Amino acid sequence: MQMNRRFFLHKGALAVAGTTAMPNFLVRSVLAQGVGAPGQRLVVIFQRGAADGLNVVVPYQEKNYYKMRPSIAIPQNQVVDLDGFFGLHPSLASFKPLYDQGKPLYDQGQLAIVHACGSPDMSRSHFDAQDYMESGTPGVKATEDGWLNRALQAEDTCNCAKHRDEHTAFRALALGADVPLTLAGKIPAIAISNVNNFTVAGRGPTPSPAASAFEAMYADSGDRIFHAAGDETFEAVKMLREANPAQYVPASGVNYPATEFGNSMRQIAQLLKANLGVEAAFTDVNGWDTHQNQGGVNGQLANRLSDFSASIAAFWRDMGDQGANVTLVTMSEFGRTARENGTAGTDHGHANAMFVLGGQVKGGKVYGKWPGLEDAQLNQGRDLALTTDYRQVLGEVVTHTLGAENLELVFPGARLSRAGFLKLV
Amino acid sequence: MEFLRGSIHNSIAIALCYSLCFPAPIALAQEAAAADQPSAQAHSRAQAQREHRQTDISDHLEGDERILQALDRFTFGPKPGELEAVRQMGLDKWFDQQLHPDSIDETDLNARLAQFPVMQWSTQDLLYRLPSNAMIRMAINGRAPIPEQGTLHAVYENQIYRTQAREAAQEEKKDNAAPTPGAAAANAQSPAMAASAGAANDMDANAAKTEAAAGTATMAETQQDMNNMAPAASDQAPEVSEQQIQEILKLEPEQRVLKLQEMQPAEFESFMKALRPPQRQALTAGMNPGLRESVEDLEHPEQTVAQELFAVRLAHDIYSNAQLQEVMTDFWLNHFNIYLRKNEQMPYYLASYERDVIRPHALGKFEDLLEAVAHSPAMMIYLDNAESVGPDSLASQRAKMGMARRPNAKRQDPPGINENYARELMELHTVGVNGGYTQADVIQVARVLTGWTVDRPQFGGGFQFNANRHEPGTKKVMGTKIKENGETEGRELLHFLATRPATAQFISRKLAIRFVSDDPSQALVDRMANTYMSTGGDIPSVLKTLFHSPEFWAASDYRAKVKTPLEFVVSASRASDAQIENYMPLVNALRQLGMPIYGCTPPVGYKWDAADWVSTGALVDRMNFALSLAANRLPGITVDWAPDLDMSALDSDEPAKQVIPTPESEETRLEPMLLPGGVSATTREAALEEFQKQNAQNSAEMTPVSERPAQMRRANRAPATNVYQREDQLLAGLLIGSPEFQRR
Known part of the structure; x- marks a missing residue:
């Protein structure tokens, strides 16, 4: 039987030395000062299709922005101002309070933005760029595990004694039908598309005969892949039955949008609150590939952003004071062209904007060096230039949340240093 | 996604090298035949022997396992009795017949397809007779005709009423909330955009709800004249x-x-x-089907289109005897992926896309297929080429002049190039991401294809080459000049791309992944690519090379591919000989398993390797589907596990005639029917053990074994499930949910 390498790595029990296994001296690297706190959780959101960062966090003081986007630009008087230079798309209005106010729970805003940020690889292929971003090794196609999985591995190897000793089947969680590359690797990850249906043959308090038969069948199976998946499945089903996440209804007054993404965020909150041992959660949201008629203040992109921001804002309110231990980060494979194209849309570009939201985030600020939007300042004459490698942002986040100190393990070859951190966490 | 990641070697060199040893694999696969042929050259036999030594011969499948391997890979899974049928016919003859689908009897399939007459209509007819929401909005605005009488008139009336009720509700909601300035104006400015955003469909209500807001808001202004007609939401x-x-x-x-x-x-x-x-x-x-459709149309015409589209696709997959054609249709629909909800017209266009573009070319020349796809309105709309306009074209010049006359008009930029299709044409459809093109080539290809558009898509129009939009001048793609020549430029380009060695490699690797293994050997891919190049991209020839390659018959790859959700759901339906009146439970299962039909948003399509389809959540859903299907709990889908029992024997008092089924005897009967390749002893024991435990536990409530015939007689009178049927259902469900059934 041909064993798929990525899957092989994904199932911990069978793990051989991974492509990213590090010698011990690197494990005790220069980054040995641990700041990760136990009980911290990381939520990762991938906007698939390349979101148009320039219309998401709008540099509304750039004259050339309006020149290059005659029909889709967000007018100055319509942006939700952040700092006198950048403004949010009006559909992101629900982000504004998160950006501004910390009270009553926090001393500062919890939402930070990093602009002109992304993967340094120049690929304009969605699929290559997503793989690069998810593997955490831009330009290297051979990587078969994801950065978030390696961040959990790094947590296990850290010397800071702050990492958790025991992990559950829910440690690495993906909301959706399958495990994304971001979470693939040695640490077993679980994918759930609907928490309420996550049971075999009925929802009773005890396993049905059919469920028991399946459990025995997979537990004793000589089929290694399905044996491993079966073990995880029945452990997770059991835990979920005991935790009964149905009792974790959204906090009063919190309404998630009735969308796929809204449902995913609601279920992530449910599973976090059910204390199942989730350390890293992932979900994605589609529909950002706006080649045609993307709209301005209203329209296609505006609709995506409404769903996006309303779901995240609802999640944040729903988590309440538990948000103190949650960090949420968003990304998209690349940005879009600075100029609108011939069909009132935008084509594949380069740098983008990331959101970082969390109880420990130093929010209320747009981070990163702004490269400018004059023609001469554009990447290859067509896109927002990149000034912050997204791995720099994620490196800082995983150091502080998961206690993943060995960043050379998480992002091999990136040579991240603490000096380069934006100090946003 | 291995095929996208794998680097493409210098295929010309490999092709040359390979041509030296070309006859080897064929000689090897047809060992016996080759040995009998005195004409076989000594040279090629030596080559064959050399390859023999390289490939472990003990690794090769024999006998029935060869038939099952072929059935697993070239069909959506064997039906009961199919192993025997192929044994009778001979495997080579069966494969040859599969390569010639026109020769295969489809009486059963055609009877089932007759349930869906509208799927035979043109896109235009479909849109008129089962109007989309966009069509209804146009009818309200007087931009589309309203049929004067009959069912169709009622269909339009109902939909107009619904649209207006929805908008009234929207208005009310808006009045209560703080109004967004300029929202109505911006929407009114681009109805096409609103239409594409407003693809409301009950089956995806969650996703559509927010999107629908834009679509309905569009009408807010234009509808003001019609306020008298519009019902208030609170009526x-x-x-x-x-x-x-x-x-x-x-x-x-x-x-x-x-x-x-x-x-x-x-x-x-x-x-x-x-x-x-x-x-x-x-x-x-x-x-009858016609009347039933009338009722559905009165209720929700748009949904009828999508539902029948799904049903017809699944009916082909499950019931067609030309299974290889359907497997290849699925393969190409995924290769040339289109997303159902790109806009409101897409479900209407997809009926023709599958029927007229993909299926008839599924086992033909790749270039013909590529041409057909490029000329399909569905692809031109999905990848936005329909909107692309040459910056120096006549249309662009006119737009500039128009703007000069009306300097205050909102839109200030002339229409221009859209690179979406150009890029995916190379990256996903032909040469692959490492196929040797640059961003400059993408722009050049986009210029070549300017003017390839669709005639009035809102009414379901066909492909159109609009010369006014075509970019003048000579283009240069990957070092090859394409002289100014209107639509012919595009045809030249497609021919150029279809004949690249990189395309031969890309398509061959993808086929090898689908049919052989997640990680096919380069030697196999080269051999297939070589056939592709020497036959002008003839897909049946490439498949023949695959069929005659030792790699296809490697025992290590037998039952090694993990079934995708579609393969799992369809093979389960085939193996259990399910009789399907209503395909929606299967459609919903596929959505839950993460592989909705026509539901892949990005153009790359679904992936084929195991890593993407084995996960904790997916297993839960597969097990539940298996149990539901086997226990007749999917509405409108019937499976019958009963043997052809002589019921009179059960009533007989002669003990010798009393055949009392036991779980073991039922397992022995059901296993070869569902999994002709068998299951492991572990699986069998696990199924039976729990089963017996349950029987022991329930024996108080359930019928003791000694009284079973009486119980069966009673149950025989009433159609409700009896104890044997429940046993069979559970056993069959466990077998379909077993690890063995997840592979092919």
Whole structure:
């Protein structure tokens, strides 16, 4: 039987030395000062299709922005101002309070933005760029595990004694039908598309005969892949039955949008609150590939952003004071062209904007060096230039949340240093 | 996604190298035949022997396992009895027949497809007779005709009523919330955009809800003149009494339809809402397909299109005898992926895309298929080429002049190039991401293809080359000049791309992944690519090379591919000989398993390797599907596990004739039917053990074994499930949910 390498790595029990296994001296690297706190959780959101960062966090003081986007630009008087230079798309209005106010729970805003940020690889292929971003090794196609999985591995190897000793089947969680590359690797990850249906043959308090038969069948199976998946499945089903996440209804007054993404965020909150041992959660949201008629203040992109921001804002309110231990980060494979194209849309570009939201985030600020939007300042004459490698942002986040100190393990070859951190966490 | 990641080697060099040893694998695969042929050259035999030594011969499949390997890979899974049928016919003959689908009898499939007459209509007819929401909005605006009488008139009336009710509700909501300045104006400016965003469909209500807001808001302004017609959301709908419902349900089918047509839209809406589920079923009971469709159209014409599109696709996959053609149709539909909800017209276009573009070319020349796809309105819309305009074209010049005359018009940029299709044409359809093109080539390809558009897509128009939009001048793609020549430039380009060695490699690797293994050997891919190049991209020839390659018959790859959700659901339906009246439970299962039909948003399509389809959540869903299917819990889908028992024997008093099925005997009977390759002893024991435990536990409530025949006799009179049927259902469900059934 041909064993798929990525899957092989994904199932911990069978793990051989991974492509990213590090010698011990690197494990005790220069980054040995641990700041990760136990009980911290990381939520990762991938906007698939390349979101148009320039219309998401709008540099509304750039004259050339309006020149290059005659029909889709967000007018100055319509942006939700952040700092006198950048403004949010009006559909992101629900982000504004998160950006501004910390009270009553926090001393500062919890939402930070990093602009002109992304993967340094120049690929304009969605699929290559997503793989690069998810593997955490831009330009290297051979990587078969994801950065978030390696961040959990790094947590296990850290010397800071702050990492958790025991992990559950829910440690690495993906909301959706399958495990994304971001979470693939040695640490077993679980994918759930609907928490309420996550049971075999009925929802009773005890396993049905059919469920028991399946459990025995997979537990004793000589089929290694399905044996491993079966073990995880029945452990997770059991835990979920005991935790009964149905009792974790959204906090009063919190309404998630009735969308796929809204449902995913609601279920992530449910599973976090059910204390199942989730350390890293992932979900994605589609529909950002706006080649045609993307709209301005209203329209296609505006609709995506409404769903996006309303779901995240609802999640944040729903988590309440538990948000103190949650960090949420968003990304998209690349940005879009600075100029609108011939069909009132935008084509594949380069740098983008990331959101970082969390109880420990130093929010209320747009981070990163702004490269400018004059023609001469554009990447290859067509896109927002990149000034912050997204791995720099994620490196800082995983150091502080998961206690993943060995960043050379998480992002091999990136040579991240603490000096380069934006100090946003 | 391995095929996207794998680097493409210097295929010319490999092709040359390979041509030296070309006859080897064929000689090897047809060992016996080759040995009998004195004409076989000594040279090639030596080559064959050399390859023999390289490939472990003990690793090769023999006998029935060869047939099962072929059935697993070239069909959507064997049906009961199919192993025997292929054994009778001979494997080589069977494969040859599969390569010639026109010679295969499809009486059964055609009878089933007759349930869906509208799927034979042109896109234009479909859009007119089962109007989309966009069509209804145009009808409200007077931009599309409203049929004057009959069912069609009622369909439009009902939909107009619904649209307006929805908008009234929207308005009310808007008035309560803080209004967004300029929202209506911006939407009114680009109705096409609103239309594409407003793809509301009950089956995806969650995703559509927010999007629909834009679509309905578009009408807010234009509709103001029609305020008198528009019902307020808070209007009381007319009451429908139980008696009224009973009276209508009592009518003959034709009369029932007439009655529904006569109803005023508000009344019809209330009537349909008042029906309880069994009454809803009774409403269409006894109707022929045409009448049943009429009722569905009155209710939700747009949904009918999508549902029948799914049903027809699944009916082919499950019931077609030309299985290889259907497997290849699925392969190409994924290769040339299109997303159902790109806009409101897409479900309408997809009916023709599958029927006229993909299936007829599935086992033909790749270039013909590529041409057909490039000329399909569906692809031109999905990847935005329909909108692409040459910056120096006549259309662009005119737009600039128009803008100069109206400097205050909102839109200031002339229309221009859209690179979406150009990029995916190379990256995903032909040479692959490492196929040797640059960003400059993408722009050049986009210029070549300017003017390839669709005639009035809102009405379901066809492909059109619009010379006014075509970019003038010579283009240069990957070092090759394409001289200015209108639509012919595009044809030259497609020919150029279809004949690249990189394309041969890319397509061959993808086929090898689908048919052989997640990680096919480069030697196999090279051999297939070589055939591709020497036959002008003839897909049956490439498949023949695959069939005659030792890699295809490697024992290590036998039952090693993990089934995708589609392969799992379809193979389960085939293996259990499911009789399907209603395909929606399968459609929903596929959505839950993460592989909705026509539901892959990005153009790359679904992935084929195991890593993407084995996960904790997916296993839960697969097990539940297996149990539901086997226990007849999917509405409108019937499976029958009963053997052809001689029931009179059970009534007989002669002990010798009393055949008492045991779980073991039933397992022995069901296993070869569902999994002709068998299951492991572990699986078998696990299924039986729990089963016996359950029987022991329940023996108090359930019938003791000694009394079973009596129980069966009783059950035989009443159609409710008896103890044997429940046993069979559980056993079959466990077998379909077993690890062995997840592979092919």
